[in-house]
Amino acid sequence: MNDRPAPAPDPADDGALLSVRGVDIDYRTGRRSRVTAVRGVGFDLHPGQSMALVGESGCGKTTLGLGLLRLLPRTGTVSAGQVLFRRKDGRRVDVRSLAKEDLRRFRWNEAAMVFQGAMNAFNPVLTVRDHFLDTFRAHERRGARRTRADLIEHSAALLELVRLDPARVLAAHPHELSGGMRQRALIALALALRPQLLILDEPTTALDILTQRAIVERLTELREELRFAMLFITHDLGLAAELADRVGTMYAGRMIETGTTRDVFHRSRHPYTRALINSVPPVAGDPTVPESLPGGPPSLGALPPGCSFAPRCAHAEPRCSRTRPELDVLRERPEGLSHAAACLRAGDAALFTEGATR
Ligand SMILES: Nc1ncnc2c1ncn2[C@@H]1O[C@H](COP(=O)(O)OP(=O)(O)OP(=O)(O)O)[C@@H](O)[C@H]1O
Known part of the structure; x- marks a missing residue:
């Protein structure tokens, strides 16, 4: 009778990819002062769903996106709640409790974020090819090292997914590309390890309307092809209506x-x-x-x-x-x-x- 019972199935687990429960996020603003930028936020995102977060500037959208992946600046912390994520192996983990090494594997592999202004996300002295190679190498499993030629071929295929010409783009430095090309290259990089969740923060702001449209259309197609879920932060309600199945204000x-x-x-x-x-x-x-x-x-x-x-x-x-x-x-x-x-x-x-x- 000392045997431990098998863990009971979690009645609250209805197959969601991401379950955010009662999340608060604080920023330290001084030695003894803090502000709470996100309060009691909870929602579920199921595999393949696309959700837009809308609201005026300063309402906490970016803070929430960063907090979910533990990418907050040093002064920021998720101070309450749970961020439950179903990993590719089926286990649910609380992202808040992942150890450093596990968190590194979680990002890119399971969930990736594309920030506003792609220039800042790239290292200006590296070519696009270097960025892809670094990302692949950083996540390679021991004993499963792929050849450089194989990785370059994979990178080229990813760039083709976002309708970029690999012959031109792989060898380029970020500043040699237009804003729209950089943003597409960043989306390709974010998709490199087939994450289940892509968080996009104003991915098309500052791009001209035609480029915005092309990126939005491609993202919609890619989501259907690759079945990733998307959390999409935007001021543009038209874009939200087009890209999202659901909206959170x-x-x-x-x-x-x-x-x-x-x-x-x-x-x-x-x-x-x-x-x-x-x-x-x-x-x-x-x-x-x-x-x-x-x-x-x-x-x-x-x-x-x-x-x-x-x-x-x-x-x-x-x-x-x-x-x-x-x-x-x-x-x-x-x-x-x-x-x-x-x-x-x-x-x-x-x-x-x-x-x-x-
Ligand atoms: N590093 C920080 N330190 C202190 N407060 C911060 C910090 N970053 C953001 N905040 C505050 O947190 C609140 C939420 O900001 P956040 O950038 O998440 O809003 P947002 O809705 O994403 O706005 P935007 O649409 O302009 O990006 C704001 O009041 C902001 O001033």
Whole structure:
């Protein structure tokens, strides 16, 4: 009777690739001061899903992306919660508890991040070929060393995936490529070890519209071919609508609405998401004048009590300044696709009649 029982199947494990639970992320801002840039964030991402994180500057999107892969600057820490990730061997691990060597293997192999501004991600003195070779070599298993010719061939195939000419690009230094080519090369590099999750932070900002379009189209095709999941940080709601199956809106460090792209963009139940959508200039020919979103997000060090958005919200009631709304599920769906909103008035049908957002 001393035998230990076999571990019970985890009832909370419904096959998600990434399960983020109650995550807080702090930055140290002085000897005794810190700010909490991400608060109580939780969501599930299933294999192959694509989720866009939207919200104004400073709402914590980048901090969350960096925190998930433990890429925060020295002053930043994930101070609470769990980041459960299903590795390629099927085991679920908490990324927060990975030892250094394991974390090194986890990044690139299982999850990779493409930052805004590809120039900073490349070492200017190395050629693109060197970057690929270094990445492959750093992750080679002992006894499974591949030849240089084999690795170069593999790199060329990856560059072709993102529609770059390997003959030209492999030998080039980063500054010899256009912004769009660098961004594509970085995406190819991020996909080199076949990660299951790709986190992209504003990957097409600062590129011209045609280049943006080409990269977005290619990413959509690649996701279908290679079946990786994607977490996509963007200010561009049009891009989010195109690339994502689901959307999470962030405000003052919290996720305040989440659901399918249709839920969030067409049936939003949070006045902030609605204001964000309505502040986008209308498409050509749409006579509606965009509503502006006055003011800015509150300072993280001085969050108002109650709902953080209440001071800017056209629909706020007195209770909104007293009670902080939870992210309540409005419509249950499997695979993390439930529609949820953190607004005390989310159930107020008159406020959110369908079609009120463009
Ligand atoms: N190294 C840091 N030290 C202290 N505070 C920081 C640091 N980096 C970010 N912050 C703060 O954390 C908050 C969230 O910033 P973050 O960059 O994650 O927002 P974001 O939504 O990604 O904005 P953007 O869209 O402009 O990238 C901001 O208030 C920012 O000032």
